[in-house]
Amino acid sequence: MTAATAPIRAKRVMPGFTLSLGTTLLYLTFIVLIPVLALVLKGAEIGPARFWQIVSSPRAVAAFQVTLTAAVIATIFNAVYGLLMAWVLVRYEFRGKRILDALMDVPFALPTAVAGLSLTALFSANGWFGGVLEAAGLQVVYTIWGIALAMAFTSVPFVVRTVQPVLEDMDPALEQAAITLGARPWAIFTRVVFPAILPAWLAGCTTAFARSLGEFGAIVFIAGNLPGRTEIAALLAFIRLEEFDYNGAAAIALVLLGFALVLLVLSNLLQNWASKHREATR
Amino acid sequence: MSIQISAMTKRFGKTDVLRGIDLSVQKGELVALLGPSGSGKTTLLKIIAGLEWPDAGQLAVEDQDWLQLAAQDRRIGFVFQHYALFPHMSVRDNIAFGLSVRPRAERPGKSVIAAKVDELLHFLQIAHLADRYPGQLSGGQRQRVALGRALAIEPKVLLLDEPFGALDAAIRRDLRRWLRGVHEATGSTTIFVTHDQEEAFELADRVVVMGAGKIEQIGHADAIHDHPATPFVARFMGATVDLPVTLQAGRADGAGLDLTALARRALPDGAARLLVRPQDITPVPDADAPWRIVTRMSNGAHLRLVLIHPDLGEAEADVPRRAVKAEALIPDATVRLKIEGGTIFPRDQPQHATVDTPKTTPTRLESSR
Numbered sequence: 001m002t003a004a005t006a007p008i009r010a011k012r013v014m015p016g017f018t019l020s021l022g023t024t025l026l027y028l029t030f031i032v033l034i035p036v037l038a039l040v041l042k043g044a045e046i047g048p049a050r051f052w053q054i055v056s057s058p059r060a061v062a063a064f065q066v067t068l069t070a071a072v073i074a075t076i077f078n079a080v081y082g083l084l085m086a087w088v089l090v091r092y093e094f095r096g097k098r099i100l101d102a103l104m105d106v107p108f109a110l111p112t113a114v115a116g117l118s119l120t121a122l123f124s125a126n127g128w129f130g131g132v133l134e135a136a137g138l139q140v141v142y143t144i145w146g147i148a149l150a151m152a153f154t155s156v157p158f159v160v161r162t163v164q165p166v167l168e169d170m171d172p173a174l175e176q177a178a179i180t181l182g183a184r185p186w187a188i189f190t191r192v193v194f195p196a197i198l199p200a201w202l203a204g205c206t207t208a209f210a211r212s213l214g215e216f217g218a219i220v221f222i223a224g225n226l227p228g229r230t231e232i233a234a235l236l237a238f239i240r241l242e243e244f245d246y247n248g249a250a251a252i253a254l255v256l257l258g259f260a261l262v263l264l265v266l267s268n269l270l271q272n273w274a275s276k277h278r279e280a281t282r
Numbered sequence: 283m284s285i286q287i288s289a290m291t292k293r294f295g296k297t298d299v300l301r302g303i304d305l306s307v308q309k310g311e312l313v314a315l316l317g318p319s320g321s322g323k324t325t326l327l328k329i330i331a332g333l334e335w336p337d338a339g340q341l342a343v344e345d346q347d348w349l350q351l352a353a354q355d356r357r358i359g360f361v362f363q364h365y366a367l368f369p370h371m372s373v374r375d376n377i378a379f380g381l382s383v384r385p386r387a388e389r390p391g392k393s394v395i396a397a398k399v400d401e402l403l404h405f406l407q408i409a410h411l412a413d414r415y416p417g418q419l420s421g422g423q424r425q426r427v428a429l430g431r432a433l434a435i436e437p438k439v440l441l442l443d444e445p446f447g448a449l450d451a452a453i454r455r456d457l458r459r460w461l462r463g464v465h466e467a468t469g470s471t472t473i474f475v476t477h478d479q480e481e482a483f484e485l486a487d488r489v490v491v492m493g494a495g496k497i498e499q500i501g502h503a504d505a506i507h508d509h510p511a512t513p514f515v516a517r518f519m520g521a522t523v524d525l526p527v528t529l530q531a532g533r534a535d536g537a538g539l540d541l542t543a544l545a546r547r548a549l550p551d552g553a554a555r556l557l558v559r560p561q562d563i564t565p566v567p568d569a570d571a572p573w574r575i576v577t578r579m580s581n582g583a584h585l586r587l588v589l590i591h592p593d594l595g596e597a598e599a600d601v602p603r604r605a606v607k608a609e610a611l612i613p614d615a616t617v618r619l620k621i622e623g624g625t626i627f628p629r630d631q632p633q634h635a636t637v638d639t640p641k642t643t644p645t646r647l648e649s650s651r
Contacts, residue, residue, distance in 0.1 A: 173366035176333050179353045180360040181380035181435060191383065195370040 082159025112217030142224030290339030359432030
């Protein structure tokens with residue numbers, strides 16, 4: 001053994017690490033980072049005083065209020081309905097379950113404009129539901145309820161699809177253990193099942209909320225877009241852009257971006273918490 | 283609490299999981315349900331727990347019909363194979379669960395529950411783990427917590443599903459002794475399921491051997507070991523070599539076999555089969571004998587010889603490697619087989635259970651050694 005031994009270098013098992021990482025990072029830079037950066041720069045261009053003036057104008061404040069309120073309503077609805085849907089899809093066997101499961105993706109796949117159009121047609125005064133609701137004294141179209149409805153429609157899969165896998169992965173022995181210890185169904189749900197899916201459920205709701213804040217296509221058809229009443233923030237940004245008021249559009253968009261980032265971080269924190277708690281007991 | 287099970291059957295789809303189970307367990311007894319996977323032992327345990335329901339049969343505990351009783355009302359302690367601890371609760375909360383979940387009228391006060399949990403934590407020697415979460419515990423520790431959680435409700439019957447299945451051999455032995463102690467201290471009626479005979483025999487007062495949905499034999503370790511009631515039990519107990527013999531006046535005879543060491547059996551004359559453990563076969567070199575050694579493998583202490591007979595096929599024999607005569611036992615040597623012990627069954631005895639137990643499957647578990 002005379003040959004000088006070269007230092008041992010671990011060989012990568014998967015080839016193409018540099019190439020694939022480089023490609024994805026480049027893509028991310030062009031598609032996500034640069035546009036976001038441009039938006040931030042555009043917004044910063046005008047200085048804090050002007051920025052504040054734009055975002056605190058009565059019309060902008062009203063738009064943010066409408067957007068947030070409707071998103072909260074939509075998210076509360078989805079939190080309940082989405083959880084129920086996930087529960088039904090995981091826990092029961094019935095005919096057409098797979099079709100129902102596939103239908104859950106329709107809001108993802110459907111062009112939002114199509115969703116907006118069909119919701120408007122259904123809920124307008126001469127639509128199927130609209131007529132009935134009108135008679136009951138409830139107007140959906142051109143009100144905040146319409147906005148919330150459109151938001152709920154497009155964001156419900158986020159709740160279902162985050163809760164579903166966690167519920168599926170739950171060890172049935174956990175519930176059986178609770179049964180043998182004397183727990184009644186409600187106690188099993190509140191003390192065993194719900195805590196297990198809580199992080200995923202919260203994360204799903206957060207993503208659904210973020211999606212609702214940014215929803216545009218489905219809403220503009222049903223909202224009526226009355227400035228100060230049913231005009232959402234994304235639409236206001238769009239209108240400013242149409243008026244060649246780039247700074248105004250950027251300022252409003254920046255506020256939305258801020259919301260989205262905060263929610264994204266929150267969602268990730270919740271997911272982290274979730275994975276920590278799901279750490280195997282098996 | 284004494285448990286009476288009679289004529290119990292259960293099907294899953296097209297499979298008969300239980301095919302008529304009759305079993306009675308005395309108050310304070312520690313019973314093992316022993317059998318290979320698919321023998322129905324876990325299903326039987328879950329029926330006693332109320333987590334599964336039989337298609338027919340009776341289950342009475344102290345003369346109370348438990349098939350009319352929901353699992354919640356049976357007051358059983360069930361320890362799951364993978365413990366099923368609640369991952370989002372601390373050890374303390376896990377153990378307290380069964381008490382804190384009771385309806386308000388029956389629920390003990392907070393301080394009573396806390397005291398009970400503390401007592402159990404000390405009794406099970408896990409007081410230092412009280413505030414940890416299941417994810418932070420080792421397998422053996424989880425096992426103790428799971429048992430603590432089950433004992434907290436002061437169960438009438440304690441049921442354990444493969445309690446040591448997921449643990450290392452050394453920890454298993456410790457926990458076995460410890461569980462025996464817990465059983466004696468609490469005085470509960472205990473039934474546990476296992477596929478490990480060593481575990482069953484060491485721990486249980488009585489062992490119930492199950493195969494393919496039927497009880498094959500009930501008894502103590504020695505009786506089951508020396509006098510297996512059916513070919514299935516014999517094979518499950520390690521007698522994997524199946525040799526055809528002929529019986530005459532209680533004496534067995536077979537091709538190339540020396541059966542002088544076997545006791546006479548009160549069985550009718552004619553064709554029979556002999557089930558033998560490989561370690562009860564001693565090959566003796568004999569130029570005229572029909573058996574030939576094919577392979578010879580050593581695990582250090584023992585030689586495992588694979589033998590072949592032109593008509594009967596293969597058989598295996600275990601010989602101590604240091605034995606003087608072992609030197610002559612080399613491949614291609616012809617030998618006759620001296621049988622030191624074994625069980626003879628009539629040829630036509632129905633073989634329960636062997637249906638889905640392939641002949642080549644070693645029923646003795648290597649992991650238990």
